Amino acid sequence: MQAPVVVMNAGGERQTGRRAQISNITAAKTVADIIRTCLGPKAMLKMLLDPMGGIVLTNDGHAILREIEVSHPAAKSMIELSRTQDEEVGDGTTTVIILAGEILAFAYPHIERNIHPVVIISAFKQALADALEIINEISVPVDVDDEEQMLSLISSSIGTKFVSRWSPLMCRLALQAVRTVAIETNGRREVDIKRYARVEKIPGGEIEDCKVLDGVMINKDVTHPKMRRRIENPRIILLDCPLEYKKGESQTNIEITKEEDWARILEIEEEQVKLLCETILSFKPDLVITEKGVSDLAQHYLLKGNVTALRRVRKTDNNRIARATGATIVNRVDDLRETDVGTKCGLFNVELIGDEYFTFITECKEPTACTIMLRGPSKDILNEIDRNLQDAMSVARNVYFEPRLSPGGGATEMAVSVLLAEKAKSIEGITQWPYRSVAEAMEVIPRTLAQNCGANPIKVLAELRAKHAEGNHTWGINGDTGKIVDMKEYGVWEPEAIKLQSIKTAIESACLLLRVDDIVSGVRKQESGAAAPQGGPQGGPPGPE
Template sequence: MSQVIVMNTNMERETGRKAQVSNITAAKTVADIIRTCLGPRSMLKMLLDPMGGVVLTNDGNAILREVEVAHPAAKSMIELARTQDEEVGDGTTSVIILAGEVLAQALPYLERNIHPIVIIAAFKLALEDAIEIVDKISIPVNVNDPKEMLDLVKTSIGTKFVSRWSDMMCKLALDAVRCVAVEVDGRREVDIKRYARVEKIPGGEIEDSRVLDGVMVNKDVTHPKMRRRIENPRVILLDCPLEYKKGESQTNIEVTKESDWSRILQIEEEQIKGMCDKIIELKPDLVFTEKGVSDLAQHYFVKAGITAIRRVRKTDNNRIARAVGATIVNRVDDLKESDVGTDCGLFSVEKIGDEYFTFLTGCKNPKACTIVLRGPSKDILNEIERNLMDAMSVARNVYFNPRLSPGGGATEMAISVGLMEKSKTLEGSIQWPYKAAAEAMEVIPRTLIQNCGGNAIKILTSLRAKHATGHHSWGVDGHAGKIVDMHEYGIWEPNAVKVQTIKTAIESSCMLLRVDDIVSGLSGGRPQQGGPSPEQQEMGEGDMQPEQ
């Protein structure tokens, strides 16, 4: 169940050491919530939302979104997971665990009266050296080699619920990313949020999931006599209603005789006919509009053999435009031949379960796609979608920065050993917090070992020994809890995710260490001006504490 970390609203001001210790404790508590969610042997969390719904997941970001916290430091930790998710889409659990550990390692030095600014300077220096080490042990990857890319995406899915279907899910993720990748001004652009939509349809087998070479929308045709299957259709996309435009509130119509009524209705019909004629001139087979289509317009379309689909979402319309090569038009009068999309191979309407779905498939060069996910229940489909988004983010990151770092805690261990060596060359009080940053890096391999029930001290010692002799690709096998060479084991992570994780964790730790005063701006517990109210006097002084 969602844990609640509460900060007393009417607390005295927390200053100096007390504020720093309070922040570090809150950060460690948040890290402990999701510590068991790291690695292939990770546990699931069952979250209850305020509406009574249940979420089952081991995705760090999804868990922290649901957790309700009141402590400001805990809130900023949760913000880290969101930043990480938006930036690189993976490593949300790692970044929280790492940030919590870096702060925990700083605590003994605060207690020894080393100034926070000295600790921050040491952490900043450690961050620069850590990024150098990551770049040194990274290897380049060939983006066009499907096997290399599949192995990489498998790493992000290997720790998740869908790992049983990892080959199929990785292929879905790769196909989707390849589909939406476009070259803009000589650089690659991969917008998976806007152009790769996931449609979840309960029922069927998980193996039935697929990436369409086109788009699917949850809509049916507006009129029963319209065609439900068209090969190589000409498609028009509109952002305007095909209905009679009623006057605004200041429009007055005076009706003096009965014939005026029929004239008013006639004007309506003429206006709709004019709109439909403009569309029919371009000889389309399909018309999609984001607004409504009146009965009369449907009648004209059926006569002309045109299929119309109304009230399509704006986002779906954008995807259809990319897939079929059409342009969305705001006014019927502006329609021209170049706005018609002709890249679609087949339009069809199918009934899946109780609902009708419109498919636009066989597109020549679709720059947008729909991923159809099938599965036994809504909960499972939601978790598959979360895992698939992680996999697509990993594939996207590698397209932008085609370098890989060894996974399984190998990169963190290499950083830890490298920083330990460097700390021996530093002088003055800065070397102790620098060493603390090196020790904090070990938390990732240690957590991986603990989560699969291994002996943390024994395995970490042998892993440290491997890295000390220069074997930087050795890490932890998260299934068996023993050390393996990641080159042979084949667990790799994108360089961008690793660098972002370390940067976010250390920089946020520095920010929290800078805080030396927590002042509550809430007015709980203070009597209002003019003295307490009669109700408060009845309650007595002791009852005026705010709810915690």
């Protein structure tokens, strides 16, 4: 506990604290400025060059920040925010960074006025609690079974993205995929789009050819050219073990003295494989899929039994096939039971697309796993469509869990801004100023939307403020024209979960960065003369960083 005393005596504590906070605010603002132009339907694209020489073209905030390399710790912390937002709700990654950057920028004048960071933080926390209540008040419930409402909601999430030209198609794909993987267990809804809704990208064809398959597609061909490539209503067995001769452990040694013994060893191998295949064939399957290898001999026996085999299928694909077909993955052939055989699949089909073979296991009865097949002119475009589709599916999933909507187009942020500014008048003392700053910072979203589509932000914001002052909290900005519109008529709504998460994450992270009053590098030691004297890490005498 002695170190701070030593530092204060040296006269460096206040200077260092102020410098660290200003440095953090500047770094956060720089990161926010990078992706500020990526908000709204008229967003600009960023071209990113990766170390391998590849190019990524995108306006997805998370994808951009993931590729950027920064050395400043506060900037790294900001980039983590977009990752958190993406993991939690899957959308609003750009919003959260812009908001956090703006809130920190508004904290700067208070630090200049020597208001203590703890006072600023407590005002921010108070503003956050009030903002969450305001969002709850202006949000409306939604019926998740209403197709039209759900589609218009998803379209507002991808209206700002590259795929907005094919918006109706992409919205249908996202909604269909989420509805397919949604299951209810013990009264709880589970929607696992990461594991059970796989996106397969096949360059070639037109974007209009994209579809959600009622089953699973994998990039595999049958193991033997003479095996059947089309089977209707197949019986499917899924294995997690090799159909090969099981060799002894590495320390097994066999000494052979006679030639007959060698022949006998080979016979034992064959018998073991034959026994494996006979056990499988006793269940009369049409299709055997294993995550491990299938030996030539096993292929021969399976072919004789008119069974098609696929090998070295990924674990994740096997799990999806199990969910779609009702089969159970078995670890040992001896453990096979009749109940493990999957019979829900209507069609097994292997097709040649371009120069690769793809296996389709489709027409499943009530599948709870699916594959979204994307077609398009090039890999870059397919990657961008994939990123946008993930956002759309996340939005649909959020609404399934929390069926409430907030008005989009900056209307929610503007409502929070106006109502917080009103509440700020009733707050006494010095806390009022930082509290009011949160209200002003919220205006950054509608302002940026107006700027990005070339409108006059001052004029548009004045009109919007006037509408909200009258109590019309659903008015926001039309991101295409820059004019103000009522979101009820315009139809842009966003899940309440995304709005709540954005504001929570932005304000919490701003508080976290304001609390930092010293940045000490544990990597590179500076020269003794170059750095201002500071306390040692264990409270020892003053020393360099």
